[in-house]
Structures are given as structure tokens and as C-alpha cells.
Amino acid sequence: MKVKSVLVSQPRPAVIEKSPFYELSQKHHVEIAYRPFIRVEGVSLKEFRAQRVEILTHTAVIFTSRTTVDSFFHICEEARITVPETMKYICQTEAVALYLQKYIVYRKRKISFADGSFTSLIELIIKHKEEKFLLALSEPHKPELPETLAKLKLSFDPVILARTVAGDLDDVKMADYDLLALYSPSDVKTLIEKFGTDGLPAVAVFGEGTLRAALGAGITVLANAPTPEAPSMVKAIDIYLQKVQKGEEIEPVELVTDARKEEFIRSQQHKLAKKGRKPPAAMSAHSLPRTERLRSLGAVRRLFESGESGFIFPFRYVWFAEPDTEQSVEVLFSVPKKFHKRANKRNLVRRRTKEAYRLQKQILHDGRPVNLDLALIYSSKETLPYKTVANAVRRILESVVEHL
Numbered sequence: 001m002k003v004k005s006v007l008v009s010q011p012r013p014a015v016i017e018k019s020p021f022y023e024l025s026q027k028h029h030v031e032i033a034y035r036p037f038i039r040v041e042g043v044s045l046k047e048f049r050a051q052r053v054e055i056l057t058h059t060a061v062i063f064t065s066r067t068t069v070d071s072f073f074h075i076c077e078e079a080r081i082t083v084p085e086t087m088k089y090i091c092q093t094e095a096v097a098l099y100l101q102k103y104i105v106y107r108k109r110k111i112s113f114a115d116g117s118f119t120s121l122i123e124l125i126i127k128h129k130e131e132k133f134l135l136a137l138s139e140p141h142k143p144e145l146p147e148t149l150a151k152l153k154l155s156f157d158p159v160i161l162a163r164t165v166a167g168d169l170d171d172v173k174m175a176d177y178d179l180l181a182l183y184s185p186s187d188v189k190t191l192i193e194k195f196g197t198d199g200l201p202a203v204a205v206f207g208e209g210t211l212r213a214a215l216g217a218g219i220t221v222l223a224n225a226p227t228p229e230a231p232s233m234v235k236a237i238d239i240y241l242q243k244v245q246k247g248e249e250i251e252p253v254e255l256v257t258d259a260r261k262e263e264f265i266r267s268q269q270h271k272l273a274k275k276g277r278k279p280p281a282a283m284s285a286h287s288l289p290r291t292e293r294l295r296s297l298g299a300v301r302r303l304f305e306s307g308e309s310g311f312i313f314p315f316r317y318v319w320f321a322e323p324d325t326e327q328s329v330e331v332l333f334s335v336p337k338k339f340h341k342r343a344n345k346r347n348l349v350r351r352r353t354k355e356a357y358r359l360q361k362q363i364l365h366d367g368r369p370v371n372l373d374l375a376l377i378y379s380s381k382e383t384l385p386y387k388t389v390a391n392a393v394r395r396i397l398e399s400v401v402e403h404l
Helices: 020-028 045-050 066-078 094-102 118-127 144-151 185-195 208-216 233-246 260-273 297-306 343-366 386-403
Strands: 005-008 031-034 038-042 060-063 088-091 111-113 133-139 156-166 179-182 202-206 221-225 308-312 315-323 328-334 370-378
Touching: 005 020, 020 031, 020 233, 038 066, 038 185, 045 066, 045 156, 060 066, 066 094, 066 133, 066 156, 088 094, 088 118, 094 111, 094 297, 111 118, 118 144, 118 260, 133 144, 144 156, 144 260, 156 185, 179 185, 179 233, 185 208, 202 208, 202 233, 208 221, 221 233, 297 315, 297 328, 297 370, 308 386, 315 386, 328 343, 343 370, 343 386, 370 386
Parallel strands: 005 031, 005 179, 060 088, 060 133, 088 111, 133 156, 179 202, 202 221, 328 370
Antiparallel strands: 038 156, 308 315, 315 370
16 A cells, blocks of 8 residues: 555644655655644633632642643633732743743743653652642643642642634545544544544554544554654654555554553652651752752743853853842853863863852842842863862852842
């Protein structure tokens, strides 16, 4: 069977040439068509109120998509709810976190984001376990997130802020396509409602939930992602097309339960249940936890674009501050390769700088409360002794405090 055309259940890319599917079409000489099977709409204020959830009784909101962000702030505006500045936001990806800038001033103390994976999001939520969470969801949604939060005995209220509805597919003819790429269980649901399960082209799916929905509906799946061999849908289809061209027999995909997720949840339950764990508030004033490291690309970009800078030998330093009700400081340490070619030299200088900052960071807490980002960039070709580094760091911190 030769594959001539593929239907992708996604919107058409703004620039086709930059899409990975474009390279796939050129490589295998297949036509790629795009048609979203679903669209996501925010719920009405009436539907929100019917869920009997009070936004202002929560201290943090968990967002997994930009649609729920839009719906949340639209409902707040329509209901005349003023979201307090102390509200924290936990996002599944950095893209969702940056999207929040459409509605609020981006502050790292208020906004945290995971790397997109389920385990990363759970670990991030656990770091804020003292908060009362509002879990913003779309309908339908995977039950694993609310179920996991319940297992971990965290305080949260789920609320539906968006609904997935079927797209307009009246002019689509399945007979015109040799392969169908589905991205969500809602895509599978729409496919069955519009076309049934008989006479479908070959099907490729993305995600365990989509695979489960397709197999549950009796649809044969011949390619799926992500897997170790195919981390993306494009790669999965690429492998499938290569097998078709070689005339190889293609085995239907079967659902394999991943026990690692359950093991991860159990490990997090064990950590939360451990007795005698030192709470964050009891942490030494001279510690330097990961939460005080500047890691957000958006925050780093803002720091160097809008921050103020200075030079105190051997450091160039850049800082950006904005008023806040609580003190929040994140720092970045940099030793450019152009000054020190060898990694062991760069590591030595970086360790000395970190230690000097760690022991003197309390200087920054002597001023008024601010949300502060600071970059210390070592700008000397010499490997200076710790005492010199420490004196320079102290002078930098004192200088920053004077300007706050």
C-alpha cells in the first residue's frame, strides 16, 4: 500500500516551510493536509458559577493550557473579581507561564512552571504544598492530575474553565487520505461521531491517552508517539512510511501500561509522609537553594534587556528590581569561556563566587522588599583568590541595596 496523502488533526501552520511535516512531505513525496478535529471554548460565567467554586478562597492556580488562562481572567473580569497580587500561578510549561503576561505583571515569585512533563508538574506543585490550589481544567481532561493531587492529600478544588467541542468536518472525505494523525482523545471522539470506525485510513496517534481512546473504540493503530524510537508524531510517521516503502509487515500498536508513573506517585507520597523533614522556613539563612537560582529564560531576557548594570572588579553585574510585598531574590553566576578556556578554571571561579554570595546574601534583605534578579559575570582572565572575590561580591550587594 502506497501512502500518498496524510491528514493531520491540527491547525495549518502559519509558515508551512518551517513545519516538520513539510520536511516529511518532501522526503517521502506525500501530501500533508491539516484540519483541526476540535476547538476549545471557554465556559460561560453561568457555567462557572454552577460549579460553586470561589476563586478568592484559593492562594494558587494551576494552569495546563493557555485556553484556561484566557477563560480564568475573562470570568474574573465578567464577575468583577479582583485577583489579589499575592495569588501564585503554577504552569505546566514556560509557554503558558509567559502567556500570563497578557493579564498580569510577570514576577517569578508568583509564577512557576514545569518542563511540560507530568512528573515535573507534580514536583513543582509539591514545592508549594502549603497553598490551596485552584486546578483549572478543560472538559474532557485526563483524570491523572486531580487523582494524583488527591492521593498526595494536597488542598485543591478542580474547576472546568474550557470545553472541547467538535470541529466542522462536513467537507472532509476519509477516502481521500491514506493516513490519519490524531493528537488527543477528543480527536478520536470526533472521528467516531463524524465517520464511525469502518473504512478508516491507517491511524497514527500521539500520547497514551489518545492511544487508549483509539484502541477502546476498536480502531487499529499502526504508529504512535512518543516512544524511545519516535519522540514526535513526525518521527513516528516517518518510521511508518519507511516500513511501507520497504514492504515490511506493520504490527498494530498495543497499549503497554507504564508502571513508572505509579512508582513516582508512591515516592512522592512517601516523601510527604516522612517525619522530621526540615520545612523550608527553617532553612539556614546562609543556604542557597535551587529556588534562588535564576533559571527562567524569560526572566534572564528581561534582566539583560531592562536591567541596570555596573562593574566592580572582577565582576560585571546586572540587576533588575520591582517593588513587592515580600523579598524575593534570584541570582545567576556566569564565567565566560572567553576569559577562561578550561572548564576546571571556570568551575573553580564559579564555586568561589557562589560561596561568597551565599555567605553575604543577607545584605540584600536589609533594604525594602523587592522582587530582584541579579547576574554576577566574572570578567577577569585571572583566577583571583577567594578573599578578593568575596570583597567584590560584598561591594556589589551593597551597591545594589543603595539603589533599591
